[in-house]
Amino acid sequence: MLFLQLLVDGLVSGCAIGLVAVSFSLYYSTTRVFHVAHAGIYTLGGYLAWYGAMQGIPFAIACALAVAGAAFAGAVIQRFLYDELERREATPLVMLIASLGALAVLQNGVAMLFTPNILQFPNPWRTRMLDLGIASVSYAQVLVAASGLAAFGALMWMSRRTLLGRRIRAVASNPFLAEITRLGPRSVYLAVMAIASAMAALSGIMVGLDQAMQPYTGVLVLLTATIAVIAGGIGSLTGAFVVAVALSVLQNVALILMPGRWSIAATFALFVVFILVKPEGLFRKR
Amino acid sequence: MSFLLSYLVLATIYSIAALSTNLLVGIIGIFSVSQAAIIGVGAYTVALLAGVVPFPVAMLVAVVLCALVNVLLALPSLRVAGDYFVVTSFGCQLVATAVFINWDTLTGGASGIVAIPAPSLFGFTADTPQTFLVISTIALLAACAGFWLLMRSPFGKIVHAIREDETAVLAAGKNVLRAKVSVSAVSGVYAGLAGGLYATFLNFIDPPSFDLHVSILILTMLVVGGARTLAGSIIGPFLLLALPQLLNLVAVPPTMAGPLRQFIYGALLIAFMLFRPQGIAGRRL
Amino acid sequence: MTLEVRKLTAGYRNKIVITDVSFELAPGSIMAFFGHNGAGKSTTLKTILGALSPVEGEVWLDGERIDRLPIPERIARGIRYLPDSRGVFPDLTVEENLDVVARMNAADSGARIAVADVLSMLPLLEARRGSYAGTMSGGQQQMLAFGLALLGSPRCILLEEPSVGLQPDLVEMLFGEIRRICAKHAISAILVEHKIASAMAISDHVLIMNNGAVVFDGPPAKARESNFWEFF
Ligand SMILES: Nc1ncnc2c1ncn2[C@@H]1O[C@H](COP(=O)(O)OP(=O)(O)OP(=O)(O)O)[C@@H](O)[C@H]1O
Ligand SMILES: [Mg+2]
Numbered sequence: 001m002l003f004l005q006l007l008v009d010g011l012v013s014g015c016a017i018g019l020v021a022v023s024f025s026l027y028y029s030t031t032r033v034f035h036v037a038h039a040g041i042y043t044l045g046g047y048l049a050w051y052g053a054m055q056g057i058p059f060a061i062a063c064a065l066a067v068a069g070a071a072f073a074g075a076v077i078q079r080f081l082y083d084e085l086e087r088r089e090a091t092p093l094v095m096l097i098a099s100l101g102a103l104a105v106l107q108n109g110v111a112m113l114f115t116p117n118i119l120q121f122p123n124p125w126r127t128r129m130l131d132l133g134i135a136s137v138s139y140a141q142v143l144v145a146a147s148g149l150a151a152f153g154a155l156m157w158m159s160r161r162t163l164l165g166r167r168i169r170a171v172a173s174n175p176f177l178a179e180i181t182r183l184g185p186r187s188v189y190l191a192v193m194a195i196a197s198a199m200a201a202l203s204g205i206m207v208g209l210d211q212a213m214q215p216y217t218g219v220l221v222l223l224t225a226t227i228a229v230i231a232g233g234i235g236s237l238t239g240a241f242v243v244a245v246a247l248s249v250l251q252n253v254a255l256i257l258m259p260g261r262w263s264i265a266a267t268f269a270l271f272v273v274f275i276l277v278k279p280e281g282l283f284r285k286r
Numbered sequence: 287m288s289f290l291l292s293y294l295v296l297a298t299i300y301s302i303a304a305l306s307t308n309l310l311v312g313i314i315g316i317f318s319v320s321q322a323a324i325i326g327v328g329a330y331t332v333a334l335l336a337g338v339v340p341f342p343v344a345m346l347v348a349v350v351l352c353a354l355v356n357v358l359l360a361l362p363s364l365r366v367a368g369d370y371f372v373v374t375s376f377g378c379q380l381v382a383t384a385v386f387i388n389w390d391t392l393t394g395g396a397s398g399i400v401a402i403p404a405p406s407l408f409g410f411t412a413d414t415p416q417t418f419l420v421i422s423t424i425a426l427l428a429a430c431a432g433f434w435l436l437m438r439s440p441f442g443k444i445v446h447a448i449r450e451d452e453t454a455v456l457a458a459g460k461n462v463l464r465a466k467v468s469v470s471a472v473s474g475v476y477a478g479l480a481g482g483l484y485a486t487f488l489n490f491i492d493p494p495s496f497d498l499h500v501s502i503l504i505l506t507m508l509v510v511g512g513a514r515t516l517a518g519s520i521i522g523p524f525l526l527l528a529l530p531q532l533l534n535l536v537a538v539p540p541t542m543a544g545p546l547r548q549f550i551y552g553a554l555l556i557a558f559m560l561f562r563p564q565g566i567a568g569r570r571l
Numbered sequence: 572m573t574l575e576v577r578k579l580t581a582g583y584r585n586k587i588v589i590t591d592v593s594f595e596l597a598p599g600s601i602m603a604f605f606g607h608n609g610a611g612k613s614t615t616l617k618t619i620l621g622a623l624s625p626v627e628g629e630v631w632l633d634g635e636r637i638d639r640l641p642i643p644e645r646i647a648r649g650i651r652y653l654p655d656s657r658g659v660f661p662d663l664t665v666e667e668n669l670d671v672v673a674r675m676n677a678a679d680s681g682a683r684i685a686v687a688d689v690l691s692m693l694p695l696l697e698a699r700r701g702s703y704a705g706t707m708s709g710g711q712q713q714m715l716a717f718g719l720a721l722l723g724s725p726r727c728i729l730l731e732e733p734s735v736g737l738q739p740d741l742v743e744m745l746f747g748e749i750r751r752i753c754a755k756h757a758i759s760a761i762l763v764e765h766k767i768a769s770a771m772a773i774s775d776h777v778l779i780m781n782n783g784a785v786v787f788d789g790p791p792a793k794a795r796e797s798n799f800w801e802f803f
Contacts, residue, residue, distance in 0.1 A: 034369045036376075084560060094571050096317050096372060097509060098559035104502055104552025111545035166663060166671040173662040173705075180620065180652050181672045181719060182643045215545075219498060223380055226373045261388045268377040275362065275370055 001134070003256065008135040010252030013210075014245030015148025016203045021225035021244040022152055022237050023199035029235040030172040030192045033082055034092070036099045038200055039218035040106025045070040045201020046208035047110050047215075053121050063205055067198045074197025077102055078190050103219075111215040120212045140210040147206050151199050152241055158195075159237070168192055172235070220264060224248070227271045233281025243282060291415035293527060298422040299483045300523035302429045304507045305516075306476035309433070309469050311505065312513030312571065313445055316363045319501045320375045323382030324359070324474060326496025328352045328481025330386070333399045333491055341405040341486070349478035356474025357467055379498050386493040398492025405486045418487050425483060426520075429476055433516055436472055441465045499548055506551040509558050512568020521566050526551070572631070573598045573759040574619070574727045579628035581618040587626060588614045589783040596727065596759040596776070601750065603770040603791070604763045606780035612763045613655070615780070616729045619761075620652045621645050633726060647679060649726025653733055658716025661705025665696055665715055668704055669722065676723030684725065684756070689718040692748055695741075709736035717745065721752065728753075728760045734769065742766065746773050771795070 024038050048069045052062025081102060085095055126140040137145075159165040171178040171188045178185045204218070225240075228247055232239025251263040258266065303325055310318045328348040335344035359378050363371035386393050393399065404413035405421060412418040436442045444465040447455045455462060485491050494500075503526070511522025530547060538546055564570050574596040582588035589611040596602055606612050617623045619630055621642040630638040637645050660668050669686045690697045693714050699707060704715055713736050720728055730749070734742045750773040753760050764770035771777065777794040779787035787797060 028369075034372050036372070081556065081560070088560075090559065090563065091571060092369075093311070093315060093317055094559050094563050097505065097571075098556050100319065100502060100505070101552045101555025101559065104548050105556065106552075108545040108549035108552060112542055112549060116541060116545055163671065163674055166667050167675070169662045170660040170668075170671050173660050174657055177654070177658060177660060177719075179642055180622075180646060180654075181722075182646050182675050183671065184643070184675070216498075219376065220380060223373065223376050227377075230370060230373060261384060265381045265384055268381050271377065272362070272374070275374075279370070 005135040006252045010249035012141045012145045014248030015145045016207045017224050017248050018241040018244035019148045019199050019203040021228040021240040023196035024225055025229045025240040027196040031189050037102035039222035040103045041070050041074055041197045042200040042204035043110050043218040046204035046213045047114050049205040067201045070201030071194040071198040074193045078193035107215050118212050118214050121209050126209050144206040144210050233283040236283040239283030288415050295419050295422050297524045297527050298426040299480050301426050301520045302476050303480040303504050304519040304523050305429050305433055306473045307504050307508050308519045309473035314466050318375050320379040321504050322496045322500035323379045324352050324356050324477035325481040328478035329485040329491050332482035333402045333485040336403045345482045348482045349475050352478030353471040353474035357471050360470035383497045400490050402485050402489045441468045506554055512565025513571050514569040518565050518568040575631040577629045579625055581623050581625040594778055599753055599757040600775040601760045602776040603774035604761050604778050610780040611783040651720045651725040651728040653720040653730045655731035659704040659712050664701050664703055666700045672719050673722045679724040684721050693718055725758050730762050734766050
């Protein structure tokens with residue numbers, strides 16, 4: 001049945017967008033920096049893994065290397081761009097323009113290294129199908145959903161149960177106190193950036209595996225993700241993930257009524273109405 | 287020769303575009319990556335009307351439409367807090383591009399609109415770069431005069447005072463919202479003007495002429511030249527439009543030229559924000 | 572001496588607020604620090620903490636000069652600061668608040684105050700271990716903030732109006748605890764307070780500031796006789 005198939009496809013790609021949304025939200029609520037270059041990290045991750053796969057490296061290893069590479073790139077941006085700007089007491093507008101610059105550098109750096117053309121992963125198993133009865137999914141889709149849910153679960157666990165998770169929540173909720181109780185806000189920012197970048201990269205890889213890659217699509221993904229972050233309620237990781245999945249399902253199911261090329265316009269229109277009606281988001285923070 | 291002339295014409299047009307962005311980013315202080323979308327609205331309007339109504343009428347419609355759209359887009363930033371507007375701005379740009387590409391009965395889709403007639407005014411047709419340069423220079427001078435006057439008007443003074451101390455201005459009972467709306471309307475007018483000139487000068491427009499990269503380019507021009515001043519918005523475009531010509535000197539494969547250019551714009555944004563946020567001739571952002 | 576402040580001059584961007592402030596704190600002693608609103612008390616504490624850098628003068632802790640060190644280095648050496656507001660992590664539970672601060676300060680040497688000590692000292696917190704700090708009342712949050720300022724190995728605690736928002740019997744309880752813990756671990760404290768009588772009752776030493784300058788420095792008995800009230 002078409003509807004069920006679209007529903008399942010929406011749930012699957014929702015996991016990928018959810019990962020971008022959650023990682024963006026984590027970074028934003030901790031640092032209050034609107035990190036638009038996150039879209040560039042997403043792109044970078046996919047291309048690094050593709051490059052590894054093209055060299056004949058097993059997919060899992062290429063994937064791990066790419067995630068590590070993206071985390072490193074994020075850490076470089078944090079250390080040499082945002083930290084520097086903060087030291088110079090830059091205004092949020094200046095931070096934002098710099099972040100946009102980093103986005104342009106990342107996307108176009110990728111385009112120059114790997115050509116601006118559409119690329120596909122060479123692994124033949126990615127299109128093999130699995131019949132679920134109500135719908136069928138590809139192996140790649142299984143990986144998209146599994147990695148998205150696993151990473152989200154791991155993040156929630158980390159946030160609740162580990163020392164780093166507590167430090168992150170502490171720094172997010174009171175940076176001055178964190179400084180004077182030696183929680184090390186700087187190193188927390190760096191860690192959060194590395195984690196968020198790793199998650200975005202994972203999402204970028206999986207989407208690339210499932211569909212294809214192009215250097216400039218990250219912005220569209222980030223737009224949907226940030227819409228989910230705001231609609232879910234800033235600071236609520238669960239809200240961001242749930243709304244991202246819901247949006248993705250909606251976009252997919254709407255394909256019955258409307259061609260896909262209008263879905264971004266429809267999503268955005270929905271968002272504009274939403275922030276006018278309920279600017280605080282669906283999932284209120286405590 | 288005509289090569290230099292087209293460079294000059296384009297630089298004057300982009301200067302008007304940079305002034306438009308300057309009013310939003312530099313003067314009101316709201317982030318915008320959707321200026322190319324507004325310019326696109328102006329360009330498509332003029333392109334569609336140019337053969338139907340006289341050029342000045344087409345321009346007028348474009349300018350009014352752009353002012354309206356720009357105010358509509360800026361309104362959320364004046365009402366909802368802070369970073370929401372980043373999302374709105376990105377959203378507007380991406381949606382505008384989607385509309386330019388997909389509303390193909392109107393916009394010609396990905397192939398765009400060709401053979402847009404050159405502007406004619408009082409029986410005089412600007413169909414060569416020389417004559418067009420006269421028109422675009424007059425337009426730029428008018429835009430500069432408008433910018434200068436606006437900065438000295440009550441609206442400009444209020445908006446300037448808001449940057450210094452918003453609460454004091456509010457406490458003084460000034461109508462902050464009206465001042466910001468007025469400035470963004472003027473910004474829209476400039477975008478419409480730039481768009482109309484662009485379409486009639488090149489006689490051809492397509493969606494990539496007004497996509498996110500172009501918004502970033504205009505923002506880079508503003509940041510390099512320097513925000514919040516008149517001089518900055520003119521220095522930036524004249525410098526950055528020379529960059530592609532410089533890149534032509536080094537052998538870059540044609541598919542790489544675009545990404546390389548945009549890579550350099552990004553690097554410039556980063557470098558200026560880090561080391562000289564006021565740009566070459568601007569004031570602190 | 573635990574803390575020595577010598578000829579300290581400090582302020583904000585091109586505006587000097589305190590001039591030539593000097594005083595000393597013996598181990599285990601408590602200094603009550605009074606002054607009118609805007610006298611410069613918070614500015615003095617923030618300079619000792621390191622949130623402001625002095626224009627002139629020196630700060631010494633246990634014989635080591637600390638006025639050029641960044642904040643975390645001073646905390647590591649035993650400076651503690653209780654801010655006058657926002658002294659807790661609202662998105663963490665009481666237990667998580669204490670746990671995260673204790674663990675990040677566990678490596679320090681010397682007398683150690685652990686989470687268990689804080690909980691037994693402030694039984695009110697024990698009862699609310701699982702509550703999110705942001706959902707507690709102002710007074711409860713103040714207790715937790717005080718607890719956070721004690722963890723690790725404090726040598727000198729800078730307290731900004733710890734009594735704010737506390738009911739009267741809790742003020743007495745809190746001041747009693749301050750007295751007891753300072754004596755027990757030889758910790759010194761600076762107590763900025765507008766509740767003058769209660770603060771003087773537990774202090775060894777009174778400092779009064781007027782328009783950024785120290786106008787009285789002496790024992791509480793002498794302070795009671797003096798005419799410092801005119802400065803308020
Ligand atoms: N962040 C700041 N920037 C500029 N000036 C400040 C700042 N904070 C305080 N001041 C000024 O420094 C002076 C001393 O302020 P301070 O906060 O030290 O006073 P205080 O003694 O703690 O007063 P209170 O009893 O009200 O807490 C005041 O005149 C105040 O206006
Ligand atoms: Mg004070």
